Amino acid sequence: MRQFSYSRPTALSDAWDDFEHARYLAGGTNLVDLMKSDVERPNHVIDLNSLPLNKVEELPDGRLRLGALVTNADTAAHPLVTERYPLLASAILAGASPQIRNRATNGGNLNQRTRCHYFYDPDMACNKRSPGTGCSAKGGRNRIMAILGTSEACIATFPSDMCVALAALNATVTLAGSQGERSVAFRDYHRLPGDQPWQDNILLPGEIVTSIDLPALSFGPHYTYLKIRDRLSFAFAIVSVAVGLQMESDVIQKAHIALGGVGTKPWCVPEAEALLEGKTPSLSLFRDTAECLLRGAVTDRDNAAKLRLAPRVIMRALSQAADGTPQSQTYKSIS
Amino acid sequence: MTDLSVARPCRLEINGKSYVADLPPCVTLLDLLRERLDLTGTKKGCDHGQCGACTVLVDGKRVKSCLIFAVSIPDAKVITIEGLGSEGHLHPMQQAFIDRDAFQCGYCTPGQIMSAIALLEEGHTQSREEIREFMSGNLCRCGAYNGIIDAIEQVIAQQQKNRTGEAA
Numbered sequence: 001m002r003q004f005s006y007s008r009p010t011a012l013s014d015a016w017d018d019f020e021h022a023r024y025l026a027g028g029t030n031l032v033d034l035m036k037s038d039v040e041r042p043n044h045v046i047d048l049n050s051l052p053l054n055k056v057e058e059l060p061d062g063r064l065r066l067g068a069l070v071t072n073a074d075t076a077a078h079p080l081v082t083e084r085y086p087l088l089a090s091a092i093l094a095g096a097s098p099q100i101r102n103r104a105t106n107g108g109n110l111n112q113r114t115r116c117h118y119f120y121d122p123d124m125a126c127n128k129r130s131p132g133t134g135c136s137a138k139g140g141r142n143r144i145m146a147i148l149g150t151s152e153a154c155i156a157t158f159p160s161d162m163c164v165a166l167a168a169l170n171a172t173v174t175l176a177g178s179q180g181e182r183s184v185a186f187r188d189y190h191r192l193p194g195d196q197p198w199q200d201n202i203l204l205p206g207e208i209v210t211s212i213d214l215p216a217l218s219f220g221p222h223y224t225y226l227k228i229r230d231r232l233s234f235a236f237a238i239v240s241v242a243v244g245l246q247m248e249s250d251v252i253q254k255a256h257i258a259l260g261g262v263g264t265k266p267w268c269v270p271e272a273e274a275l276l277e278g279k280t281p282s283l284s285l286f287r288d289t290a291e292c293l294l295r296g297a298v299t300d301r302d303n304a305a306k307l308r309l310a311p312r313v314i315m316r317a318l319s320q321a322a323d324g325t326p327q328s329q330t331y332k333s334i335s
Numbered sequence: 336m337t338d339l340s341v342a343r344p345c346r347l348e349i350n351g352k353s354y355v356a357d358l359p360p361c362v363t364l365l366d367l368l369r370e371r372l373d374l375t376g377t378k379k380g381c382d383h384g385q386c387g388a389c390t391v392l393v394d395g396k397r398v399k400s401c402l403i404f405a406v407s408i409p410d411a412k413v414i415t416i417e418g419l420g421s422e423g424h425l426h427p428m429q430q431a432f433i434d435r436d437a438f439q440c441g442y443c444t445p446g447q448i449m450s451a452i453a454l455l456e457e458g459h460t461q462s463r464e465e466i467r468e469f470m471s472g473n474l475c476r477c478g479a480y481n482g483i484i485d486a487i488e489q490v491i492a493q494q495q496k497n498r499t500g501e502a503a
Contacts, residue, residue, distance in 0.1 A: 006343055006360035006406060025407060032363070032402045033383050045360065047407050073396075097472025098457070099450065100384060102396040103403065233471035234385075330465045 001035050008047040014178050016206035019044035024208060026069060027103040030112040038122050039129055053210055056080060062216035068107030068209045072162065075106055085214055087223040087244050091165035093329040094227045097234045107209035110163060114156035115236055127153045128197040143302040149264035150298055154197030157261060158190060159236050164260035165225060167268050168242035171214050177207030190265035219244040221324035226317040232332045237261030239310045241317035252276045259293060262306055269293050281322035290314040343406040350418030358405055365389045365400040368415060376416035376445045387473030390446035391415045397453035416445035427493060428452050431486035439477035447473045451487050460491055
């Protein structure tokens with residue numbers, strides 16, 4: 001690993017600007033790996049772990065605030081999360097491994113980089129890692145790559161499970177930097193690659209995520225996180241679906257849906273969610289919803305299977321949510 | 336200009352002993368244990384957080400020591416495989432791995448055992464499926480998975496028996 005200097009401030013400072021190429025460190029489960037792979041080459045690491053961002057708190061308006069430095073494991077096990085947001089707990093437990101979740105933080109989960117093989121190999125062309133070099137994934141071995149939100153410059157998938165649930169839940173992200181604080185809708189936090197795929201999100205230089213706020217809403221048992229992958233545990237999604245339905249008797253009042261594994265960011269289509277509202281669950285309705293969610297999908301050499309698999313996973317997830325039988329992340333058979 | 340090789344203070348408690356030194360910030364907890372402290376029981380498998388061979392406990396939580404800069408966990412209490420049991424007395428999980436033939440080559444075993452001990456603390460042990468899922472961060476190239484789960488179940492059974500004994 002390349003040498004770097006290290007600091008650990010107790011308050012957010014403008015240390016960022018003092019270095020040619022600084023990186024923030026939280027849990028390190030992605031950054032340290034990227035540094036070992038020579039993909040990230042910071043000359044200075046600013047360790048955020050002494051900042052007071054490690055609480056889960058109820059806000060006066062009923063929302064739940066997840067501190068950026070709370071670990072994924074502690075978030076998934078927090079009583080207020082398991083009670084009110086089992087969809088989020090389920091998605092977190094579907095990702096990574098217990099050891100990773102014990103270190104990885106909520107803020108870090110948002111800011112993790114793609115697991116595109118070409119991004120991880122400094123000898124390959126990659127616009128996300130080395131702007132202007134081209135995209136080796138297009139026309140390459142791209143079975144795991146995205147089919148939605150891609151561009152000529154990049155087809156890398158955003159890898160998080162947690163973020164798929166946060167997108168479905170319509171969370172809000174709070175950011176802080178030298179310009180002060182601001183909040184953005186979670187669905188607007190990640191960027192489409194366009195012609196600047198090296199910018200994964202809207203963070204400004206030096207800015208950090210301070211919290212993720214969850215709106216006060218409840219699906220009862222009408223939720224699921226269904227994740228399909230190459231092996232049953234500790235693998236990234238090929239296709240995943242987070243669904244939460246607000247139902248009254250047999251009628252869907254409001255639908256929350258996001259897709260993982262298929263998009264360059266957590267994938268939401270408000271028109272697809274609107275299709276479900278005021279309707280009674282049925283397979284034909286779910287088929288239309290899947291079609292709407294996947295509209296505009298573009299496949300490449302090896303990933304056309306995702307476009308055949310995704311509608312089935314979406315329809316199954318919608319059925320699970322409507323039936324109130326959420327997918328277990330321990331018992332892997334799919335109802 | 337910042338000196339990039341500047342060492343930083345590192346203070347840890349490792350297997351009950353205090354460790355204080357100045358370290359380059361790029362030294363991982365795994366490399367500190369193996370290369371500087373001769374605690375080679377903790378293994379380097381993939382060095383990328385995928386295999387679990389480097390699993391240790393930091394403040395009671397199981398983590399992958401290959402993905403942690405040693406300077407970034409000030410005053411943490413670290414337990415490695417060398418910190419289990421005592422001379423002539425294996426930790427029950429170590430004994431269970433022997434009893435249940437839970438390894439072949441043994442390279443993943445220290446990580447498996449550290450992970451299994453944390454698993455019991457976490458309580459994700461309601462069924463073989465749950466144990467399997469919550470041990471998924473530890474890969475075994477020899478495929479001794481059934482023996483590993485048998486070993487964990489043996490320790491759970493012992494603990495339950497001990498508890499029943501105490502109650503009686």
